[in-house]
Amino acid sequence: MNKNLDLFLTFMKIGAFTFGGGYAMIPLIQKEVCENQKWLNEKDITDIVAISESTPGPIAINAATFVGYKTSGFVGACLATLGVVLPSFLIISLISLILTQFQSIKAVKYAFMGIRAAVLALILKALWMMFRSVQKKKKKISYVIMGVSLILTAFLKIDAVFVIIGCGLFGLIWSFLNRKEHSNGTD
DSSP states (O other): OOHHHHHHHHHHHHHSOSOHHHHHHHHHHHHHIISSOSOOOOOHHHHHHHHHHHHSHHHHHHHHHHHHHHHHHHHHHHHHHHHHHHHHHHHHHHHHHHHHTTTOHHHHHHHHHHHHHHHHHHHHHHHHHHHHHHHTTOOHHHHHHHEEEIIIIISOOOOOHHHOHHHHHOOHHHHHHHHHHHHHHHH
């Protein structure tokens, strides 16, 4: 089959069968892109997730765009993005038309409660995947950054945008200092 059509259908499937937003989609993107289609490897996915988090817009759309571009250029980026967005657009349009009539039914309330639990599990899996990725690098500084970020966002209620910018700046400074140390050590 055509790679562009494969990209569209793969991301349409991901968009159609994932509830809970981008973080819940990450494990499915990883499985489809790395394991099933073998377009990219896990390191690529980790890099794409990091880039997707730090660029404006929903993480799932950004990830689909980056995977599509890396896999099949501009056309691939457009088709992967359309594929991941189209099911949600159609489903939300349909639900908005009929949900008001059914929102008081207990079965509907329980169904959404079950969906929320499944979304939490998918988000935890994405967290575990990213934790394993950092663990493989065995950089203690990564754990420090993760812990400080958690404290700043969860407990001190600092806006995540500022934390991400701060972490990016810290990473640049850390990289610059380490490069300087390595160049001084090799002279």
